[in-house]
Amino acid sequence: MSEQQDRPPGRPVPPRPLPPHLDPRAPRRPSGSRRTTAPPTTPGRGRASRVLSVLAVLTSFAVLAVAVGGYLLVNKYDRQIDRIPDVFAIEDRPAETPRDARNILIVGSDTRGDLSAGEGTQGRGAEFVSGQRSDTVILAHLYGDSDKAQLVSFPRDSWVTIPAYTDPSTGQVVEAHEGKLNSAFERGGPPLLIRTIESLSSLRIDNYVQIDFDGFQSMVDTLGGVEVCLSRPAKDRWSGIDLEAGRQTIQGEQALAFVRQRKGLPNGDLDRIGRQQQFIAAIVRKTLSAGTLLNPFKLNGVLNVATDALQVDDGTSVDDLRDLATRFRTFSAGGVIFSTVPVADASGFRERQSVVLLDETKMAAMFDRLREDEAPDTPEAPVARPTAAPLVVAPEAVRVRVFNGAGVSGLGRRAYDDLAAVGFSLVGAPDNRGSSATATTVYHGPDRADSARTLAAALPGSRTELDPTLTRTLDVVVGSSYAGAKPVQVTGARPAAPAEPTAPRSAAPAVKTAAEDPCAA
Template sequence: MPAERRDPADPAPAPPTAPRSRRRRTVWVAGLLSATVLATSGIGRAVVSGVGDSIGRVDAFGGLRDRPADDSALNFLLVGTDDREGVPAKVLQSLHAGGESCHCTDTIMLVHLSATGDRASVVSIPRDSYVDIPAHTDPATGKQVGASMGKINAAYGMGGPPLTVATVEQATGLHIDHYLQLNFLSFVSTVDALGGVPVCSSTPLHDPKSGLDLPAGTTRLDGAEALKYVRARYVDPTADLGRMQRQQKFVAQIIQQATSSGTLLNPVRLQSVASTVLKSVKADQGLSGKDLLALVSRMKDLRPSSASFATVPLSDLNHVVPGWGSTVLWDQPRAQALFAALRADRPLTAPPATAAATGTAAATGPLSVPPGRVRVQVLNGAGVPGLATRADGELRSAGFATTGDAQNAPGSGTAAVTVIRYDPRWDESVKTLAAALPGARLVQVAGLGGTMQVVLGKDFTAVAGAAAAGAPTTGASGTAAAGSSTAGTATAGASAAGTASAAPTIAASRGDTVICH
């Protein structure tokens, strides 16, 4: 097969970004996970003992009953609040972060550490998720409050960390082992302690509301600029999902930064960084220095390639509820498949595949280019709300380097057939993308460059060719079939015999596919 013609002036494929947002609030999880990584990846006894007592404490598990069964894996609930107490007005102004605190969890993330300690799965939970909030005691009045439905981020204001933990445990069936909480300036100090973190984008990102002004390419951001990056909501049409994708990408960069730099090998620098990070974090009362030391041995081999990122699958992005306004509904079969995989301690993504392995099963013949080298922007030409965001996520799950900035195509609502627009110099790469979108019409656009454009038509249903393009699949592979009986839950839509073909798919990305290269 002839070698693909490439323009040497074209940049390497940009890594995927990631899913949505609605209101002006801050995203803290990158700082929270960096705290976990720095507190566990190679910290010696002296470092841990020197900073363990400085961590702020909260009662996260008081009064909890009827909790899910514990297991050998570790589940951290990481929350970020937009608490601005003690932050000088000038600092707030410089960070474009005026306004009142919402007294809620602005960001919620589950971090699942495998029993062997060599894998981490990070799952973002949309803050507007409409879920059951368990019965609880009102902390202000001491009165009992019955169970009810509401936004998941409101649980914090209604009952503090314990109700937040109880709500997440009830919704996911996962036993939460530890709770970590980060506030406004914690994020900034964490990034600055690392010496900044690089981020990359295939297009310029401008958001006057957050103050973000980022050129295309790779830029190293300090704490204040990084805060603008994860807060921005007007850089793409995906809102909170877009912010969660950027947040996940930023987390992967922090893992890469912590594990590839000399920070973890320099005891003096390590202690300085760890002290700064951990002083900014609040943790449950049971997370001791001894626990941190135990985590050291379990996470010493953690790398971006062994971290997976996912967002709870959604079925309705604008479910309006009187008294709550716009909420989001989970796609229950796919969401329960995701959580079942975590309960069974199974990886959410397949291990890195070689180029030969990813290009062997396409109907059009052997594929020479792996999905990770194919850069894609998704446009919605069908006019179906949320369609481009879902397709972007499915392609990213299949390993493609999507831009994450799903948009409406000009004249959206008129496209009947899905079209792949590509530069003819990338005639081999387009075969890999076409295998993931069977039936799509190929259109050559000279000068388009290395980023292909998928314009979704009304015929699009799903990335049906993902397996052929080297993506992790459900069922036979065993890596993502979270709906199987081994996970302890019934497969949604499966027959009484439990056929594997009906298992819901899990959309997740490996950390090494979302970092800047």
Template sequence: MTDPLERFAERPSSRYGPRRAHARQPKKHRRLRRAVLVLLGVVVVAAGGTYGWAETRLDRDVDLGAYGDRPPAGEGTNYLIVGSDSRDGLSEDAVQDLRAGGGGGRRTDSMMLLHTGANGASLVSLPRDSWVTLPGRLDTTTGKTKRPEGDKLNAAFSYGGPELLVHTVEKNTGLRIDHYAEIGFAGFVNIVDAIGGVRMCLDRDIKDEKSGADLRKGCQTLNGKQALAFVRQRHQEREGDLGRSKNQQKLLSTLAHQAARPGTLLDPTEMGPAVRAGLDTLIVDEDMSLPDLSKMFRAVQSVSGGKGKRINVPVSGFGVPTSKGNVLKWDPDRSARLFDDLRHDRPVRETGDSPR
């Protein structure tokens, strides 16, 4: 005998059965849609407020065309990303704690050329000890124009700031720099701390008195102070400045990848501190916009995600003695091929391996 309750459940036309359940369903969907819309509204308003505030904080202080005589525009977009040793935003105690002493002013601690285009992103390290030709420039001590001369790449920044550095990179690579972004010690440390540290895996112990690095082999999360010491140390690197450039490239792409994780981008309480930390010491070119910065950030993040390439400018020798000290000399054929590929936005053939 069939249970009356089972017969009741089987009746499709029952006044109190399935019809009532169907009647409740639209209300449930409406409530869900309202909740989603409210959540999106909060995120958009918060992000919009951060966007407007950030636009007013960008320090657009670099004139890319200050020296004129620039290469023609190529295909794709080229960014020059610079880490400087600027102490702006650091107290005297912080300078001591971060081992950030060593003179006033600001100099380049790292330089990277980021190219984006039809074939994805390529991040090319330009070691600061690279031997390049410095274009003619005004000598502020004599008031005369100096003739082009050989010197280390970071000397361009010391002599003429971002403008001369951009001019020097353009003259030695043949690439037109479309955008410039520079961040100092304080901004770097604060960004790493704001996102909760950066996860790195080291293949050996690193201890360096000058930078303050004291790290153990293995995977670990570096705080801002430790990350800064890691990217500044070079005395334990077999390739010296070239080895340091590789470390900087690896940490930058990893940092961008972690900062772009969904929890950070969608949570305004996390996004705000990271944005504020970066803008504190960020210097960009006159035409840089927040969308441009966002594109640059996403391109660096894509390199870490395996969708782009990390390359060191090909060198024919490191530790080469000159009148300006030991330098890195670019391989003329391989570096020319690399920059030619970037200029024409072709797939990059160069691997950037160590000297052959």
């Protein structure tokens, strides 16, 4: 809470001595030593691209706090930030992260207020939706024993378990159910979104930050624009983007369109996340550059705009912000790491809607590392691969429906004919399901796992997934990486059940840093 709340109105704020960790005359903490400052607690209203605003704000706080006499300035900016009440009014939360690490949930709120479609920067046509949604969700993990941060992006259409909650509009209890991630924010606000992320990851969220459309755009404009790179021209009437290929500096509505475009991108929301990560990296580089840090007028302008647009949870105090700023003062662009929660199928289909299906195994491994505060570049011992089990169901005994999931003309018919040629029993005619699948997925019912293994063996590079709604017939959704079907060899005997092995931890997911040049490929 702000220190001004208990002071009588009109009384001037007395000067306070600088604490040791903010005093430029005090000795610097040795590199790698353990931090003992109290952890922070949360920031405010965000969208995917807005994450960049958060990092810029926090980095700028650091510079002001330690280099520009910013102790009093932090008090000023703290008073400009709105607080959201009762964000962490949650029971049965995960344990705290070790080594003074912090987890910050950054949300890009797609809030449109009373605007109509096409007004301001709120979107047009089918892209316009009234109300509030978490257009972007990013978990920022600040590593405790290093000057690094990892930003994990979540596709907004991720199919997840929404915990039970009380509907704020009706007062009725809604039981736990499966749904899209952004529906948690839409129906239960920040508390339900935090509970959903904590349930999914078993990570405790320490801080919450939110920012809106206009706040993002003003932030970028105050920085004088941000440099991005496009491999091809981008023009889309839904987002409003109209940019040439190559390296260029963008701001205003084009900056917002750059991070919002989803239609016309081959992999939809996953490509949009890549755009957003590129933009955040550019913001980090520009904010950490001498041109911003050493220009007090520009820095003050950035902070004035950003803090006015931010909302944080009401547990975040000015001391938390100072401590968070201190952490960021030694950050470099190479220490800001980007990753995306592992995806199994970007064009999944559940309850008559297109969704993003997450890879449960790889996702668990990613969150295990974060819970242990282990950076993704930490080496791991190699793990021996298990031997594949023999196939026991003949192709002619496997009933299959074929779906084109890549949007590639004729792909479904091609897979249908290929599978028929190697002996599978095809049901119905090929149909369409989604348009952005890369991998081919075999869906099977609870008692058809052996049949699914036979089908997957005939489709190199495919994977299997349980769909409890299926019975005798398997569904195969063909992705753009499909390379044909091959004959399979069946033993006719079911293998003995092996002893339950200890699941090896997967290797860390591929990551990139804010120091990488998007045009350098």
